[in-house]
Amino acid sequence: xxxxxxxxxxxxxxxxxxxxxVDPQDAGDPPFLQTAAPSGTTWGQYVxxxxxxxxxxxxxxxxxxxxxxxxxxxxxxxxxxxxxxQYPQDGVVGPVLEKLEEALRRRxxxxxxxxxxxxxxxxxxxxxxxxxxRPMPDIRQxxxxxRTDAALSLVRCENPQAPGSHxxxxxxxxxxxxQPLLVPVPVQPSKSGELHSGKVPFSIGSLPGVAPRTRASTxxxxxxxxDASSECCMGEFDGEAVQD
Numbered sequence: 052x053x054x055x056x057x058x059x060x061x062x063x064x065x066x067x068x069x070x071x072x073v074d075p076q077d078a079g080d081p082p083f084l085q086t087a088a089p090s091g092t093t094w095g096q097y098v099x100x101x102x103x104x105x106x107x108x109x110x111x112x113x114x115x116x117x118x119x120x121x122x123x124x125x126x127x128x129x130x131x132x133x134x135x136x137q138y139p140q141d142g143v144v145g146p147v148l149e150k151l152e153e154a155l156r157r158r159x160x161x162x163x164x165x166x167x168x169x170x171x172x173x174x175x176x177x178x179x180x181x182x183x184x185r186p187m188p189d190i191r192q193x194x195x196x197x198r199t200d201a202a203l204s205l206v207r208c209e210n211p212q213a214p215g216s217h218x219x220x221x222x223x224x225x226x227x228x229x230q231p232l233l234v235p236v237p238v239q240p241s242k243s244g245e246l247h248s249g250k251v252p253f254s255i256g257s258l259p260g261v262a263p264r265t266r267a268s269t270x271x272x273x274x275x276x277x278d279a280s281s282e283c284c285m286g287e288f289d290g291e292a293v294q295d
Contacts, residue, residue, distance in 0.1 A: 081146030082137040083123045087259040089238040089246055090213045094119045094147075096259075098154075101192060101211060105169040106233070108291070109188045111176065112169040113233075116151055117190045118212075120170065121240040123147045124177035126256045129244050144174070177240060184242045189235035193293065194220060198228045210285050212236040219287040232290035 076085060076093045084095035103114030111117065126132070127143035139146065151170065155163050179185040192211040199206055203222060210216040211234070220234055238246060244255040 081150055082135075082139075083126065083143050083147055083256070084119070084150060085258075086126075086256050087246070088115075088119070088122075089236070091259060093259045094122075095150075098151075103166075104193075105165055106188075106191055108191075108233075109172075110169060111173040111188060111190075112166065113191045115192070116154075116170075117173055118236065118240070120144065120147060120151070120174055121177040121180070121187065121190065122244075122246075122255050124174060125181045125240055125242065125244050128178075128181035129242075130256055148174075180240060180242055187240060189239060191233045191235050191291075193231045194218070194234050194290070196220075196222060196226050196228060196230045196232055196290075205287070207284075208232075208234070210237060212238060213285070216283040216285050218285050220290040221287065222290055223292050226290075226292055231293035233293055234288045234290050237285035237288075 076095050080093065080095035084098070085093050088094045088097035090097045090100075098115040098119050101115050103112055103116035105111070106113035106117075112120070123144045130143075132138045132143050148170070152167075155161060155166065173187075176185075176187045180187050194208040194211055197206055197208060206220055206222055207217050208220050210218045218234065218237060220232060222232070226232065246255055
């Protein structure tokens with residue numbers, strides 16, 4: 052399911068309620084993937100947490116890779132990357148797309164043509180945002196409707212963008228427990244390049260502040276006790292049921 056792009060329901064942060072440990076980054080990641088994502092990890096770590104897929108509403112790529120590509124486009128427009136020794140002559144976005152294609156080659160069952168077409172649409176919209184400030188459609192991820200009273204119209208779900216925080220999701224009618232829901236991620240790409248997530252404000256292209264093998268919720272939100280009541284709420288969003 053998930054709009055023809057593959058497997059949207061992949062909880063790389065662990066199932067909701069479980070603790071997250073940040074894995075070491077891949078030394079082979081291109082320069083932009085070694086910078087910070089809204090999760091506080093590197094983009095390279097973040098894109099490996101969940102599946103990316105084609106959003107059935109927009110036809111754009113959705114999931115972590117979509118966020119990474121859109122923010123890479125913003126950074127390429129706003130930064131003097133050609134003066135930064137870590138960036139090769141082919142720029143910021145090119146090596147990111149090559150890394151995505153490398154990841155796709157390891158997943159032979161995915162519809163690569165559909166995914167790459169969705170990548171092109173997303174990238175074009177990100178250039179329009181970065182250059183002219185034209186808004187993009189929201190990038191969405193998948194959450195599971197929790198095992199709770201199905202009569203509820205507003206439920207608390209794990210924030211797919213950053214462990215240790217949560218989002219409030221407006222639930223469509225007739226949603227069943229553990230049904231996948233598409234939800235906009237709280238931190239969307241912006242022309243300014245400002246990335247504010249939890250207690251860690253930073254600009255796109257900066258280095259991550261979460262050390263490998265640390266508890267992500269502690270590093271990002273100061274939640275040393277793991278007390279759910281102290282979790283940061285990142286906002287209220289409309290959920291849309293995933294049609295398989």
